[in-house]
Every structure is written in structure tokens, then in C-alpha cells.
Amino acid sequence: MQMPLMVRFLPDFKVMCRHPLAKPLVFVLALWPFVHLVWAAAFDQLGANPAEALVRATGDWSLRFLCVVLAVTPLRVLTGNPALARFRRMLGLLVYFYVVLHLLSYSGFDMAFDVTDIAKDIVKRPFILVGFLAFVVLSALALTSFNRAIRILGGQNWQRLHQTVYFVAGLAIVHFFWMRAGKNNFAEVIFYAVVLGILLAWRMWRFLNKSRL
């Protein structure tokens, strides 16, 4: 009968989420992959092809944070923990942060910031086009993430705009799928597609139930 006792001594998660240091702590944790990559790059720890390693790692972290931010609301509702809402904007901007790093790594290391080469590449490779489109849409969301933007756009318009994040999730999966298609290696792609699919399905289910009421 040790488990229940242990559980009682664990700090209450809901209380922790309301702690003033909770947000800074999540922020620091979320920046850890970035710090780690900078460290690894500086000390030549990225293997034989460091440029490729950085492009891939920043892409992976973009996708992971996208899953995390889209899980916030389902977790908030399912666990009855309204304090989780506080983390949503910050996590959303962190997705954008890693996406920008991903784009910069590709543009810098792969294309030497040559704008004509990048433009040609976007036209030549559908998977680059899809990734770029996802970046453009996410930029619109990042630029309207502050409180005044909600007032200017009006709550409903703002919400509609920000629901396009699911469109971005779809583009991200297509981007990743095409990238892996050359090697027929889809295990990871399927994993992220399933996670994002469940999160989207939960919202649709909730929306349909609400509209019936």
C-alpha cells in the first residue's frame, strides 16, 4: 500500500501550473534543444554532415513542439486544469522559433542564402514548396499572436485564422512524408501523423457535440 501514500506526497500538478515560475521553467526547458544544438555545432559533435544534422534536428523539433502546443487544449479540458491555457501562446511561438531555425539552416547551409537558388529549389521540389507554405501560414499566426491583434481582428476572425494551424500540421506531415519517400522510411512520419490526427479528431468530435447542443 505504498503507492497511494507516494501519490499524496507528490506536489499537485494543477498547483504547479499556477506557480509564477512555471512559465519561465517551461520556456527554459523548451529552449534546451536549441542550446544543445548550438553546443554540439560549436564543439563539432554533429557527426560527418553537421549541416544536414542541423536541418533535420530543427525540423524534428518543430514537429514535436507543434504536437505539444496542439495537445494543450485537449489536456486542459480532459484534466480540468484551466491554468494550462497560460502556456499556449508561448509554446506556439516556440514552434515558430524552431521553424524559423529550420528555414534558416536550410537557406544558409544548403543554399548559402542564395535567393535565386532558393526560389529555384522551391519550384523544383514540391516538398520544399509545402514546407515554405507552412512557414508562410505560421508567420501570419506568429504576427497576430499578441493581445492587440485579437482586438483588432475581432475574437471570431482571430480564432478562425489561428485554426489554420491544423492546415499547417497537415502541410508539415506532407513535407516530412515527401522528404522520407526517397528511402521508403515512414515509421516516424506515421507516428507524428497519428498524434496530430488524434488531436484534430478530438477537436472535431468536440465541435460536433457542441453544435448539437
Added chain:
Amino acid sequence: LAHGKTSVAGALSMEKVTDYKHASTYNNFYEFGTDKADPARAAHTLKTSPWTVEIEGLVKKPGRYALEDLLKLSSQEERIYRLRCVEGWSMVIPWVGYSLSELIKRVEPLGGAKYVEFVTLADPKTMPGVTARVLDWPYVEGLRMDEAMHPLTLLAFGMYGEVLPKQSGAPLRLVVPWKYGFKSGKSLVKIRFTDKQPATAWNKAAANEYGFYSNVNPNVDHPRWSQATERRIGEDGLFAKKRKTLMFNGYEAQVGQLYAGMDLSKNF
């Protein structure tokens, strides 16, 4: 691995040799997984002794050749070749071996033999990647007879002065320096002389992307990416600019005449 000097034209690149660490940990060998770190991690299971190579088809002296005999068949020499992967990266690797032509002359191909087919090991017990259906196993590659007879086409047993590491295609592999890396089959078990162009693994998987010839050519793009430039592995760190890819990977003077009059954008 004991070896002497080469007298083959173009066989000693003066460029900076890629670190052994990179050349032995970053490569494609799908039989051990599709990630470029997989072969170095997983290839220790490969059993390279005893090893025989079957010579068959349109040839006067077919048969099973033991690795020990192949090692002694001709004098081994070091060749420093550029290696250009179809994915857009490159290395400079010192190989040890002898021209494949030495072996071909010894087994005496018949007049009808126009192509050489190379079959590589596909052993699901020691090669975890063979269970994945990425390619149609075993991995098959092929060359036209004149390409196979070219002195630059190397039957390699070693690299960096040592016996080949397992992840690089031990105990013997092909190295065709003017073609994309995948044309150079690893861990060879069969060499077949035929009158028909062999059905090669990547060509079967995606004919519009990987042609039979697959000569390095900056002017003919892969359908999904440009082949105009390449990243030299280990060169000047992260911010090094990609370098321009050279026609026939810089071996145009030696091999250009093999393709005289051919439309290389059709015969890619």
C-alpha cells in the same frame, strides 16, 4: 593490407582525404538500415570469412572463387578517388585493390558478353535491413563491358591502408569513381557476364530517378533535386560553401570517350 603504387591515369586525387572517422560512420548500406549512421552501428554482424564469389554467365572460366585467391589474383595498389553520392555529398577516399579488368581477363568472358552484373549479399540473418522492403533484394548493380574493363574501375578490398570495414562493404566491393556511389556494389557475392543490360536495384525501384548509367553529371538533375553542387564531408566546418560538381566526377579525361555520341540526359 599490403599495396603498391598505381600507374593508372587519374587514380590518385591530390585533394584532402576525408577523415576515416567520417568515411566509416556516414554511408549508405541499406542492408543495415536506411540511415547513414546505421551501417557503422549494425554491420558488426556481417560474417566476412569464409567468403566466395561466384563467377557465372557468358564466361570461359566460371566457378566459385575464394576470397583468399581473389586477394592474390593481382597486386594490390592504393587509389585515391573522389566519391560522389547521388544525394549530393562527397568524400575523398583512399581505396586498396586492383582494377576489375584483372579479374575479368582471368575468367575470359565470351564474345557475347556485353554487360557485367554484380550481385551483393542479402542475408536476413546478419543484415537487419533486408527485412525492410525498401529495395528488391539482393542488391544488383551493373556495368557495360567497356566500363567494367576501364582501369579506373576498382575491385577494392581495403581503404585507408586497412582491410575494408564491414560497413563499407567488406570483404570486397566495387568502386566506380565517375558514377554515383550506389553503382559501386558492396560485399559482392556474384559476378555475372550477360548479353542483356542488367536490371539494377535502384532502376527497378524508381526508373525515372535512377538510370542504368548514373554517371555523375552536374547538368542532369535528379528529378527531385539539383546535381549541380555537392557538400564535401568534413570540409571547413559548418559554413563551408558547397562545391561545384564536376562532369563524370572530374574523370572526364579518362572516361569521357566511353560515352561519345550518347545523349546523357536520356541515358542518365
